[in-house]
Amino acid sequence: MARIRHVGCTGCSEVFTDCPLAALGPPVPAGEAALRASAARSSQVSSHIAPGPDTSTSSAVHLGMPTPISPVSASETKDEPTDATGGDRRRRFGRKIPAAVVAFGIVSLLTDLASEAVNAILPLYVTAVLGLGPLAYGFIDGIYQGASALVRVLGGWWSDVSRRPKWVSFLGYTTSAVSKLMLLFSGGFAGIATAVTIDRLGKGMRTGPRDALIANASTPADMGKNFGLHRSMDTLGALIGPLLAFAILAAIPWGAGGYSTIFVISAAVSILGLLVLVMMVPDLRSAKLTQSKKKWGRWADLRTRGMTRLYVMAGLLGLGTIGDGFIYLTLSEGDSMAAQYFPLLFVGTNVAFMALSLPLGKLADRIGRGTVFVGGHLALLAMYLLLIFGQQSAWWVIGVLALSGAYYAATDGVIAALSAQVVSPQSRASGISATQTVVALARFGSSIGFGVMWQFFGSTVAVIVMTVLLVVALAAATILMRPWLRPATV
Numbered sequence: 392m393a394r395i396r397h398v399g400c401t402g403c404s405e406v407f408t409d410c411p412l413a414a415l416g417p418p419v420p421a422g423e424a425a426l427r428a429s430a431a432r433s434s435q436v437s438s439h440i441a442p443g444p445d446t447s448t449s450s451a452v453h454l455g456m457p458t459p460i461s462p463v464s465a466s467e468t469k470d471e472p473t474d475a476t477g478g479d480r481r482r483r484f485g486r487k488i489p490a491a492v493v494a495f496g497i498v499s500l501l502t503d504l505a506s507e508a509v510n511a512i513l514p515l516y517v518t519a520v521l522g523l524g525p526l527a528y529g530f531i532d533g534i535y536q537g538a539s540a541l542v543r544v545l546g547g548w549w550s551d552v553s554r555r556p557k558w559v560s561f562l563g564y565t566t567s568a569v570s571k572l573m574l575l576f577s578g579g580f581a582g583i584a585t586a587v588t589i590d591r592l593g594k595g596m597r598t599g600p601r602d603a604l605i606a607n608a609s610t611p612a613d614m615g616k617n618f619g620l621h622r623s624m625d626t627l628g629a630l631i632g633p634l635l636a637f638a639i640l641a642a643i644p645w646g647a648g649g650y651s652t653i654f655v656i657s658a659a660v661s662i663l664g665l666l667v668l669v670m671m672v673p674d675l676r677s678a679k680l681t682q683s684k685k686k687w688g689r690w691a692d693l694r695t696r697g698m699t700r701l702y703v704m705a706g707l708l709g710l711g712t713i714g715d716g717f718i719y720l721t722l723s724e725g726d727s728m729a730a731q732y733f734p735l736l737f738v739g740t741n742v743a744f745m746a747l748s749l750p751l752g753k754l755a756d757r758i759g760r761g762t763v764f765v766g767g768h769l770a771l772l773a774m775y776l777l778l779i780f781g782q783q784s785a786w787w788v789i790g791v792l793a794l795s796g797a798y799y800a801a802t803d804g805v806i807a808a809l810s811a812q813v814v815s816p817q818s819r820a821s822g823i824s825a826t827q828t829v830v831a832l833a834r835f836g837s838s839i840g841f842g843v844m845w846q847f848f849g850s851t852v853a854v855i856v857m858t859v860l861l862v863v864a865l866a867a868a869t870i871l872m873r874p875w876l877r878p879a880t881v
Contacts, residue, residue, distance in 0.1 A: 488620060489608035494667070494671040505628075505658070507741070508657050510535075511637075512640070514719060534588050535838075536835050536837070537835020538591035540595065546824055547600065557600070560598075564597050568658060573586040598823075602820070611812070615754075615755040617752075620749050626745035627741075633734035637732070637734040640730065697813040710834075712861075713841055714841070721854065739792030739795075741796065744799045747800035748803075752805065755805050765872055767800070
């Protein structure tokens, strides 16, 4: 909305009703007011001017007299746009970051610190401490990847109908915090699987509403940048978490004591994230649904041609994605790495992710989100090839981790921004959640399949099969992505 004012008046700016000239009629946008005032002065229509100090041109404008328009400078006529939160918007890459994006970034930083501290030691905990094999870890990783699919659409639907994305996401964050406490009492496969399932259900409940609130606080031109910033802060937490796990395992290298300490600290940090969410994140409302939308429209919004193409594309690429835990187990295969150093592999990926999230989000706004998304999967393909043909060395490990981080930076926030671009604003949370549900289900199948192949044929054969699958998926996805290979115009 353009800023409005009465020409010649210094008393009003944003709030029209505070101006003593309000009784004369509604104001006009500042640029148009300047044009009309200039015309009024040149025509010298003093007979229409109400008496009183400094109100001549203002009154003429309020009366809306038909006068010819004379040219004025561009600086006088340019309206100053505002962003979704009411603040001033600057030029394309200099606009102020909305407070909602920064606040949710802090929440995600703390939550991911807690989650990734656990996730960084989970593959080793399951295979080395509990003594379970790749198939068992594949099932747990499948739950980690796919359990959130059970409630993602529910969380998005609830957010859209209630128009309270903050509080729907709060429920999801609370559920995940509880799961961290459960890990303390989980000493076997069933307990670990249950805790991971509850954690991922909370993840599924919160993600769509969180991303919808970020989208609500953003303009279309800045959406990729804002999602990129949020993912950068999120990834900073994911960077600190594994470092924390490494420090604890280095300090307590014997038995399960180090792992239990990580679980306790993770639960405490999750609770801190909840407090920040309640106190700092603004309660931005989603777009109001009409009565027909509440009954039928939101489901129709999720079945459009554009959304269907997005589901198919995301599902195909998800089937060709190997979970992080398996990548890191591959890098450390053959006892080539001490246990306490295993969390540092997560750090390497997250450093690249954090460094590239914001630049690639901006790039997606400029050249097209689909283009960047496909480029991210090309980085994933390069990582697979490096795993297959590379020689074990420090540079080999660094290359794999850098490509993994580039893949996440080019896809994680971009797929949410792309979903928000395609679906209608009234169903934004549901649309984002539906796309993420497809991705989660595809990765669930991918993790189970990869674990089975590793168990019976070895890690190298499993990676080769996934490489072939990803090449086929990329070819199909590039065709499906054609409408989004250009910058968004809305």
